[in-house]
Amino acid sequence: MHRQNRYLVALMAVLLLAACKEDEPAPFTPDPLDEQLVQVLTDVSQGVGPDLFLLPAPEALGSIPQDPRNPLTPEKVALGKLLFHETGLALTPKNPMGAGTYSCASCHFASAGFQAGRHQGIGEGGQGFGVNGEGRHRDANFSVIELDVQPIRSPSALNSAFQIVTLWNGQFGAKGPNEGTEYAWVPGSKPEVNHLGFHGLESQAIEGLGIHRLVTDRETLENLGYKEMFDQAFPGLPQEERYSRITAGLAIAAYERTLMANEAPFQQWLRGEKQALSSLEKEGAILFFGKGQCGSCHSGPALNSMEFYALGMNDMFDCPEETFQTPVDAPTDLGRGGFTGRPEDVYKFKVPQLYNLKDSPFYGHGASFRSVRDVVVYKNNAQPENPDVPASQLAEEFSPLGLSDPEIEAITAFLENALHDPNLKRYEPESILSGLCFPNNDPQSRVDLGCE
Numbered sequence: 001m002h003r004q005n006r007y008l009v010a011l012m013a014v015l016l017l018a019a020c021k022e023d024e025p026a027p028f029t030p031d032p033l034d035e036q037l038v039q040v041l042t043d044v045s046q047g048v049g050p051d052l053f054l055l056p057a058p059e060a061l062g063s064i065p066q067d068p069r070n071p072l073t074p075e076k077v078a079l080g081k082l083l084f085h086e087t088g089l090a091l092t093p094k095n096p097m098g099a100g101t102y103s104c105a106s107c108h109f110a111s112a113g114f115q116a117g118r119h120q121g122i123g124e125g126g127q128g129f130g131v132n133g134e135g136r137h138r139d140a141n142f143s144v145i146e147l148d149v150q151p152i153r154s155p156s157a158l159n160s161a162f163q164i165v166t167l168w169n170g171q172f173g174a175k176g177p178n179e180g181t182e183y184a185w186v187p188g189s190k191p192e193v194n195h196l197g198f199h200g201l202e203s204q205a206i207e208g209l210g211i212h213r214l215v216t217d218r219e220t221l222e223n224l225g226y227k228e229m230f231d232q233a234f235p236g237l238p239q240e241e242r243y244s245r246i247t248a249g250l251a252i253a254a255y256e257r258t259l260m261a262n263e264a265p266f267q268q269w270l271r272g273e274k275q276a277l278s279s280l281e282k283e284g285a286i287l288f289f290g291k292g293q294c295g296s297c298h299s300g301p302a303l304n305s306m307e308f309y310a311l312g313m314n315d316m317f318d319c320p321e322e323t324f325q326t327p328v329d330a331p332t333d334l335g336r337g338g339f340t341g342r343p344e345d346v347y348k349f350k351v352p353q354l355y356n357l358k359d360s361p362f363y364g365h366g367a368s369f370r371s372v373r374d375v376v377v378y379k380n381n382a383q384p385e386n387p388d389v390p391a392s393q394l395a396e397e398f399s400p401l402g403l404s405d406p407e408i409e410a411i412t413a414f415l416e417n418a419l420h421d422p423n424l425k426r427y428e429p430e431s432i433l434s435g436l437c438f439p440n441n442d443p444q445s446r447v448d449l450g451c452e
Contacts, residue, residue, distance in 0.1 A: 312384020
């Protein structure tokens, strides 16, 4: 009996050990693709490594690039978040019917990757929203001249903290590339705002409030309920300076600086979650930063740069869809040269950030491409589509890459999926103080957005 007990105890021990082994996770096997991607990121970053591409968390204000004259604070960001979406500021429209119907977010809203949801954004004079901005069109009650549109593709506000000058031509901002362009900041021009000495986001936000006729005087802000938030955001300013287009612009810029696509799978991979990317996406990233040579222009956390290049893309007036206020001789179509007046800058446009591209399927300064893959193919073939751009202006980097179809598919997968943050709605307020609908508040948009 004693021997039998010992046998049972031994048997139970063997069974327990076997059960424990079954529960143990399989040993981790390193993916060679991860090792290759680390190496290519190290190479393209000149030895810095993957950390060069990390986006900060939006709440880590001290880690976000900022204008020293506009330090980020939670109170300022909270105020800017509301002002950016506040349709109640639209009180001086071109057409009385446009009052209270649009906001900054009309052309830069979260679900479209903080771009417009159509080829040409429409603020005042637009009607409807559709599912993702694609249903917005001209309201027949507005003449073409009364429409609030831009003759160029609306740039994304996402990851915008990583640019010191803004817009495709870089005309906003007093520092960095714009040092030495003071001659172009002439009275009455949009770049005149650069004389205030702020960086691009701040300058653009301040000027944009005026361009789009958004009212931010003390009376309006008090009526809408924003006075206390201005007091909290700018406690060090005297009362006579605290409620203005400048302070409103600084708050909006502060908010824009926190718009980080840091939940994208590539960002998760950079933080050590190696399963966040599929094998195809890893292959695409290796090609993007390696054979595709994309990393020579698209670098850093936002995969952008403050450089300007001519790639021979078409302009907005070439779009097959109807466009408004897009003359063939628009200075914006000259890119950087339209701002600086320098012949060497003509047809050169700023390198854009690359996150959440698929949220709004229009690409290039003229919205001339309708899929990410089309852009990859275009750069692979390096055949300019715009006959107005002389070969002498084309970037040296714009040359055939020799990518195969499977390689193009892999790069496209990386761009569309690995760089897509699925949760940008976290940057939208639940409501604005006016109680109005946003990003648009015209009758049809209120229906489309479920505000009624």
